[in-house]
Amino acid sequence: MARSAHEGWHLRHWAAFLSLPAPSLCGSMAAWWTDLGPSFVLQNASTGLLTYSLCHSNNTPIYPQDPPIALRTTYAPKNGTSLAATGWYDRIGSTWASVFYQNNNDDIVNAVYKCDNRTGLYEPQDSNVISDRSGTPNPHTNTGLSVTLLGEQEGYRVFYHDRAKALQSLQFKATDGWSYGDPVSGNTNRSSMEIHSMFSGVRNVTVVTPRDAKNMETARLNVDSTYFIETFPTPLRGGLNNTSASNRTSFPYDSSATPSFELEAWDGDPKAIGIAIDTDLTRHIFYIGTDRAVHWIAAFVSARVEGGFRAQAGQNTEVWPLADEPNSDFTIASHIESSSIRLYYVSGGRIIETKYRDGNWDSATPVETSNTTVIIEEGAGTGNTGLTTGAKAGIGVGVSVGALLIGAAAAAFWILRGKKATSPDEETTTAVDTAAAAGPPMSQAGSQDATSFRADVARTGSGLNGDKWDAEVKDTPITPPPRELESPKTASELPEANDRNELPTKHHVPELP
Incomplete structure (x- = not known):
């Protein structure tokens, strides 16, 4: 084969x-x-x-x-x-x-x-x-x-x-x-x-x-x-x-x-x-x-x-x-x-x-060589119950628009095809598996410019406290994370209200002498 x-x-x-x-x-x-x-x-x-x-x-x-x-x-x-x-x-x-x-x-x-x-x-x-x-x-x-x-x-x-x-x-x-x-x-x-x-x-x-x-x-x-x-x-x-x-x-x-x-x-x-x-x-x-x-x-x-x-x-x-x-x-x-x-x-x-x-x-x-602390579900979040406001920065990563559109189209095609070819009990599992397998392909290598796709990056793990960020940004309060995860925890879904915040502004944390 x-x-x-x-x-x-x-x-x-x-x-x-x-x-x-x-x-x-x-x-x-x-x-x-x-x-x-x-x-x-x-x-x-x-x-x-x-x-x-x-x-x-x-x-x-x-x-x-x-x-x-x-x-x-x-x-x-x-x-x-x-x-x-x-x-x-x-x-x-x-x-x-x-x-x-x-x-x-x-x-x-x-x-x-x-x-x-x-x-x-x-x-x-x-x-x-x-x-x-x-x-x-x-x-x-x-x-x-x-x-x-x-x-x-x-x-x-x-x-x-x-x-x-x-x-x-x-x-x-x-x-x-x-x-x-x-x-x-x-x-x-x-x-x-x-x-x-x-x-x-x-x-x-x-x-x-x-x-x-x-x-x-x-x-x-x-x-x-x-x-x-x-x-x-x-x-x-x-x-x-x-x-x-x-x-x-x-x-x-x-x-x-x-x-x-x-x-x-x-x-x-x-x-x-x-x-x-x-x-x-x-x-x-x-x-x-x-x-x-x-x-x-x-x-x-x-x-x-x-x-x-x-x-x-x-x-x-x-x-x-x-x-x-x-x-x-x-x-x-x-x-x-x-x-x-x-x-x-x-x-x-x-x-x-x-x-x-x-x-x-x-x-x-x-460092372990086998995985015992993985995210179990696609789309799951962290083991923390929430994040500080300051942890939610974002960045445009320059992923090609074309690449994502092609990937989305491929995923949609296989999902629809899977629904026609499977029984009702199998539809959900097949659709998820084929969509994930058909992830976005490599874009053509080339120059990256201001028109490149900006991925919605909500969290970088920077660990900056909320008071170091733009005070004008409004966000739904969420529970801050523990100082350190002491043991593996099952990941939880991200709150839907987690919008991106602006980069910190210089009037909150003064430059050190």
Whole structure:
């Protein structure tokens, strides 16, 4: 019996995986948080394929290995590409993922996927090269990548290195589509190409990168749309315009300053760096050092004033097992509202998860390979009884109108055909199954613009409190979620009154000094 093209694709790629221990071949990684909890994607260092955790797992990622599953891509990712990803959970109960990588031409590609809640597999919706927009500096051949999801109006910011190693940005706005954003840091003296970024409300974005064998660099978005450049432990020389507007390629240190601490086991060349921001607006930075241990730095806020970054106490190996390699790759997912942080990296040949919540670290556990916490019904919501107003941001994702119309037409055709061919008792089941199986096909690859379809994304899992959002927005009150899902819970239907809210406005959360 002939197999479908879809089945054939999976069989070919599963065969490539069967003899490969995927975690030990782990390349770059990326993670994000939605209302279902964290998810991650990683590149298999041998095949170059982008494998991922099941998209319908609840609270804890499930990463199949027998066999692994891989994203279907229009543009093949280059082996060794940096990865960035974000995602959201929409108001009709669908999980979406937006993944960024470099292809073999060194272009930056954005691929958008929608979850099939029955199987846990992502189905491709759209894929575009986004670094070909007018005025965009060419990406470095080994650029780092990071993405931050700001909300419905402000959309995405994607951070990357240009050919000179200066830090640049691309942006997607619902009204304009993809375009070149702004320069972030003109510094070209960098020891490594890793990037990570985090958004904490009101366009307050921090981007962190390695600087050299003793220091890191942060670029923080100001209310005037420029980025303020800082380094630590050694500060930059004062009296200079250390911002993205300075048009300089070098930012000298303050040679008279004595660093208050040292970056332990740091040589300036990690395979990854990560940042998370909690409810109190504390900025947490992580890296895995030359000693294979996780290291943690934080800048705490007191009376609305942020102190400088300081090294934090390490954890024992039950909490932070040693990574399998020095300077090991890892990925981080965080949830602002619950101050939850998850770290994922390879230890003992397996991907492990370590959790920070309520101010404490839990012992690390291996990421499960079989799914015991899935959404049972298509269109189901989260296990939470509701969401804070601030969790309901939206974003246009650039899915082709044509693709959705074709998908809808196909679904309708098969539903009608199924009704004619089945008995009354079988009609409902057959219609649901065939409609889901006939999901929207890939659109033609091409430029993404302001006319692209805007998916109704109700919830990003950003965790921003309601008082950080536009006070003019009216919404039906709903019960806030617990700080953390302590055990798997059956998903519930989304309230029908969950309309999207506007992006937060700057008069609610002032910029930190």
